[in-house]
Amino acid sequence: MLTQLQHLGHTILTVFERLGRASLFLMHVLAGVPGLLLRPYLVIYQIYSVGVLSLTIILVSGLFVGMVLGLQGYNTLVNFGATDMLGVVVALSLVRELGPVLTSLLYAGRAGSALTAEIGLMKTTEQLSAMEMMAVNPLGRVVAPRFVAGVLAMPVLATIFSAVGILGGHLVVVELLGIDAGSFWSQMQDKTEFMEDVFNGILKSLVFGFVVTWIAVFEGYDCVPTSEGISRATTRTVVHSSLATLALDFMLTALMFSDI
Amino acid sequence: MNPLNNTQTLVQIRDLCFTRGTRRIFDQVNLDIPRGNITAIMGPSGTGKTTLLRLIGGQLKPEAGTIAVDGQNVPTLSTKELYLLRKRMGMLFQSGALLTDLTVFENVAFPLREHTTLPDSLIRHLVLMKLHTVGLRGARELLTHQLSGGMARRVALARAMVLDPMMIMYDEPFTGQDPISMGVLVRLIRTINDALGLTSIIVSHDVHETSQIADFIYIISNGKVMGHGTPAELKTTASPWVKQFMNAESDGPVPFHYPASDYATDLLGERPC
Ligand SMILES: Nc1ncnc2c1ncn2[C@@H]1O[C@H](COP(=O)(O)OP(=O)(O)OP(=O)(O)O)[C@@H](O)[C@H]1O
Numbered sequence: 001m002l003t004q005l006q007h008l009g010h011t012i013l014t015v016f017e018r019l020g021r022a023s024l025f026l027m028h029v030l031a032g033v034p035g036l037l038l039r040p041y042l043v044i045y046q047i048y049s050v051g052v053l054s055l056t057i058i059l060v061s062g063l064f065v066g067m068v069l070g071l072q073g074y075n076t077l078v079n080f081g082a083t084d085m086l087g088v089v090v091a092l093s094l095v096r097e098l099g100p101v102l103t104s105l106l107y108a109g110r111a112g113s114a115l116t117a118e119i120g121l122m123k124t125t126e127q128l129s130a131m132e133m134m135a136v137n138p139l140g141r142v143v144a145p146r147f148v149a150g151v152l153a154m155p156v157l158a159t160i161f162s163a164v165g166i167l168g169g170h171l172v173v174v175e176l177l178g179i180d181a182g183s184f185w186s187q188m189q190d191k192t193e194f195m196e197d198v199f200n201g202i203l204k205s206l207v208f209g210f211v212v213t214w215i216a217v218f219e220g221y222d223c224v225p226t227s228e229g230i231s232r233a234t235t236r237t238v239v240h241s242s243l244a245t246l247a248l249d250f251m252l253t254a255l256m257f258s259d260i
Numbered sequence: 261m262n263p264l265n266n267t268q269t270l271v272q273i274r275d276l277c278f279t280r281g282t283r284r285i286f287d288q289v290n291l292d293i294p295r296g297n298i299t300a301i302m303g304p305s306g307t308g309k310t311t312l313l314r315l316i317g318g319q320l321k322p323e324a325g326t327i328a329v330d331g332q333n334v335p336t337l338s339t340k341e342l343y344l345l346r347k348r349m350g351m352l353f354q355s356g357a358l359l360t361d362l363t364v365f366e367n368v369a370f371p372l373r374e375h376t377t378l379p380d381s382l383i384r385h386l387v388l389m390k391l392h393t394v395g396l397r398g399a400r401e402l403l404t405h406q407l408s409g410g411m412a413r414r415v416a417l418a419r420a421m422v423l424d425p426m427m428i429m430y431d432e433p434f435t436g437q438d439p440i441s442m443g444v445l446v447r448l449i450r451t452i453n454d455a456l457g458l459t460s461i462i463v464s465h466d467v468h469e470t471s472q473i474a475d476f477i478y479i480i481s482n483g484k485v486m487g488h489g490t491p492a493e494l495k496t497t498a499s500p501w502v503k504q505f506m507n508a509e510s511d512g513p514v515p516f517h518y519p520a521s522d523y524a525t526d527l528l529g530e531r532p533c
Pocket residue numbers: 280281285304305306307308309310311312354
């Protein structure tokens with residue numbers, strides 16, 4: 001009994017210690033961000049590797065999710081004779097929820113894990129140490145550009161995801177099921193507000209980008225410098241950032257879209 | 261005047277204590293690295309030679325004692341002061357520690373690009389000159405995984421000296437070098453030390469090579485300085501520790517084993533029954 005309590009206490013302490021370390025780490029990284037204004041090419045290169053290289057998976061997933069939304073929406077709405085609303089259903093689900101959330105989950109698996117592994121390996125092979133000895137702060141040179149790139153890339157990826165998803169919906173609803181294209185698009189335009197829906201969705205993805213990239217770079221930087229340590233850190237990145245995305249999504253949705 | 265500032269000594273270590281876990285790596289160590297010379301730090305594997313270099317570079321903090329580099333006490337420096345000091349120190353890591361996403365050329369150019377605003381053409385000249393001195397000018401376009409261990413270490417050496425520091429710390433520069441590159445390296449370290457007026461610290465096991473180029477040798481073991489002096493002095497020393505080490509005798513007071521419990525009890529202890 002006592003040992004169990006001890007164990008529990010120890011676990012809780014460890015969690016808080018890590019949270020504290022992660023926050024300090026974030027502060028140091030943010031302190032390195034202004035320096036990047038002088039060297040934008042560092043960020044641009046990272047945007048290529050976390051953003052552009054994630055495009056394929058985002059495009060393909062977005063297309064299929066939009067198509068499925070169109071199909072499922074049709075199956076339900078056809079009972080009520082409300083198939084005119086399909087455009088609204090597809091667009092709102094994507095822009096408000098599925099775009100930001102699924103992009104964040106895919107990003108955590110595709111780019112987040114890669115960031116963790118890359119930084120973890122640099123730590124293990126003493127590259128970060130060597131930079132410190134060359135009077136180059138690895139937080140500013142290695143971590144900050146990756147962090148900024150992740151935060152910037154996520155909203156763009158989420159927007160692309162939603163846009164492609166809507167095209168996928170159009171493909172199924174208009175081309176396959178033969179619903180009138182005019183009502184599909186006009187209802188969508190009518191019922192989708194820019195501030196209320198589109199902007200809030202982008203805001204969400206910005207928050208997800210911040211949190212997921214933070215988790216990814218911290219796990220890499222904080223990993224135990226062995227191959228097993230890296231593999232564990234990579235797993236933790238995917239698990240923690242997926243959970244964080246889903247929990248944050250609930251909170252943000254409650255704040256943004258509930259009319260209480 | 262700052263009492264730590266001594267024109268003769270570049271690095272002055274006093275009463276240094278450092279512990280890893282329960283193992284005492286340094287116990288009240290005093291050590292002086294004279295300016296303009298090559299000082300070798302020798303000792304059995306695992307005694308803390310690499311740790312000593314990291315302490316001097318400020319990557320580890322001692323529990324007690326002072327480490328003064330050029331009159332500044334490293335453990336009490338602010339991050340900014342520490343980084344300013346590190347710009348004047350070069351370090352060759354035991355593993356090389358090259359940046360794997362850059363080519364050989366860019367690795368050597370890295371400190372220049374980070375700390376100077378020199379034009380590209382000048383950087384190219386400087387880098388090619390340093391690569392030429394380590395014999396790898398032709399390997400400039402290679403990626404780090406295309407290098408052998410010895411080549412990687414020579415690239416790391418070029419990188420350590422590209423900023424023309426006041427002091428270079430070499431962690432095992434001779435391991436993994438064939439006899440030819442070894443001879444070149446030995447001469448190279450000597451030449452750049454004398455030509456650039458550097459202070460060099462070499463960590464090495466190679467008694468023979470090290471005695472050839474070192475002006476002073478410190479032998480550390482078990483957290484203590486076991487002996488120091490010029491190579492000639494150490495060769496004729498009376499201390500059995502130093503004698504065993506310098507003559508590479510396996511029998512003597514220096515233990516080959518990491519501290520452990522009694523061998524027989526250890527073997528018999530884990531008997532499954
Ligand atoms: N991160 C660490 N955590 C705990 N102990 C460590 C760590 N790094 C090194 N040690 C211990 O510190 C001691 C000194 O290590 P160090 O790397 O300085 O040895 P060394 O003298 O450079 O040996 P070698 O000649 O083999 O390179 C070793 O006994 C090692 O077990």
